[in-house]
Amino acid sequence: MTMRRSLLPCLLFAFAVAPTACSSSRAADDSSLLDTTVTPNVLRDLGFTALAPAPTANANLVSLGRDLFYEARLAPKTAESRGCFSCHGTKTYGVNPTIVRRRNVPTVFNLNGQKAFYWDGRAATLEVQATMAMTNPDEMGHPNVASADAALAAIAPDYKARFKDAFGDEAVSLDRAATSIAAYEKQLVTPAPIDDALTTGNTILTAKQEDGASTFAALCSTCHNGPSLRGDGLRKGRSYQAVPDLGRFDVTGNDADKFLFAVPGLRNVEKTAPYFHDGSAATLKDAITYMAENQAQALLSPEDVENIAEFLKTLTGSVPEIAAAKP
Ligand code: HEC
Numbered sequence: 607m608t609m610r611r612s613l614l615p616c617l618l619f620a621f622a623v624a625p626t627a628c629s630s631s632r633a634a635d636d637s638s639l640l641d642t643t644v645t646p647n648v649l650r651d652l653g654f655t656a657l658a659p660a661p662t663a664n665a666n667l668v669s670l671g672r673d674l675f676y677e678a679r680l681a682p683k684t685a686e687s688r689g690c691f692s693c694h695g696t697k698t699y700g701v702n703p704t705i706v707r708r709r710n711v712p713t714v715f716n717l718n719g720q721k722a723f724y725w726d727g728r729a730a731t732l733e734v735q736a737t738m739a740m741t742n743p744d745e746m747g748h749p750n751v752a753s754a755d756a757a758l759a760a761i762a763p764d765y766k767a768r769f770k771d772a773f774g775d776e777a778v779s780l781d782r783a784a785t786s787i788a789a790y791e792k793q794l795v796t797p798a799p800i801d802d803a804l805t806t807g808n809t810i811l812t813a814k815q816e817d818g819a820s821t822f823a824a825l826c827s828t829c830h831n832g833p834s835l836r837g838d839g840l841r842k843g844r845s846y847q848a849v850p851d852l853g854r855f856d857v858t859g860n861d862a863d864k865f866l867f868a869v870p871g872l873r874n875v876e877k878t879a880p881y882f883h884d885g886s887a888a889t890l891k892d893a894i895t896y897m898a899e900n901q902a903q904a905l906l907s908p909e910d911v912e913n914i915a916e917f918l919k920t921l922t923g924s925v926p927e928i929a930a931a932k933p
């Protein structure tokens with residue numbers, strides 16, 4: 607494997623000294639991560655672990671959840687809003703790039719085991735999120751819970767037997783609908799070849815991907831870690847809009863939470879443009895460049911950016927049959 611040129615002097619001095627300081631090749635600490643060959647074991651030590659398989663679940667519960675996820679009649683009768691699937695297309699990696707809302711549509715893939723949902727982390731579980739989705743104006747858009755209940759009651763005759771199979775009796779409720787939708791979402795896991803590598807320790811990365819992995823490990827893994835590289839907690843996000851989205855502040859009202867957003871996962875990121883909470887980065891390279899400059903205070907060469915993108919493409923996984931089976 608090729609040895610990376612050292613990025614460290616560039617990081618330390620780029621803003622203090624002339625940018626040309628970055629072009630000097632090797633210097634600084636030879637034991638630095640940036641100069642080591644980044645194997646899957648190194649990535650694992652930095653917190654990038656293999657994706658767990660989908661949990662074993664009650665098959666009736668999952669299949670009910672899947673049908674409700676695709677149930678257009680759960681939405682209010684407006685032209686725009688259909689079902690969950692209309693924004694979180696399961697054949698398009700859990701997003702729909704044509705939908706523009708106040709916030710960018712995040713994927714519903716690989717969310718099992720995460721601790722907070724939405725760009726501002728306001729839902730603690732997938733079950734709570736699925737309930738909130740019904741009345742969120744950016745999602746299903748019911749004006750209130752009564753309207754959501756009425757939509758569910760209207761389709762109850764078609765689903766009673768399914769609820770019985772899933773829950774033991776025929777009671778149809780929003781809570782149960784949310785539980786089943788969440789159970790379906792937990793099945794939407796997309797393992798990739800990188801997961802075998804993380805498990806076995808055998809590298810499958812090309813030289814470019816390895817180079818990108820090394821830069822990623824040094825600059826990005828403090829925030830993007832765990833099996834989805836999603837990370838816990840919230841960090842300062844981009845705030846370019848004319849009317850800025852205040853992020854977490856809208857939930858807590860604490861000044862310290864202004865502009866804080868969840869660190870999104872990076873599984874299948876190659877397929878889920880546009881990027882950021884406001885969809886303001888059109889391409890993966892734009893997103894990487896912005897992140898390096900603003901989150902890691904690093905000026906990257908176009909080659910570095912490209913190599914990180916090549917590394918991130920190794921996170922593109924295979925869509926499970928349960929996701930591919932519906933429209
Ligand atoms: C009209 C488009 C639209 C529809 C319909 C929709 N969503 Fe969403 N979904 C969004 C947007 C936009 C967000 C981000 C909102 C935010 O962060 O404030 C989101 C966020 C989510 C998240 C959080 C993902 C994460 O990474 O934190 C989940 C899970 C989700 N939706 C599931 C659902 C389910 C289940 C339904 C159906 C009950 C649904 N959505 C219907 C647009 C939609």
Ligand code: HEC
Binds near residue numbers: 825894
């Ligand atoms: C200090 C924490 C932090 C660091 C370091 C960091 N990120 Fe991020 N990343 C975030 C946050 C927060 C967001 C969401 C920002 C927003 O939406 O405004 C994000 C978003 C992204 C996105 C967009 C994903 C999507 O689906 O919209 C990509 C791609 C990304 N980061 C890649 C990187 C890369 C590559 C690096 C290293 C060069 C990096 N990040 C370093 C916190 C971080």
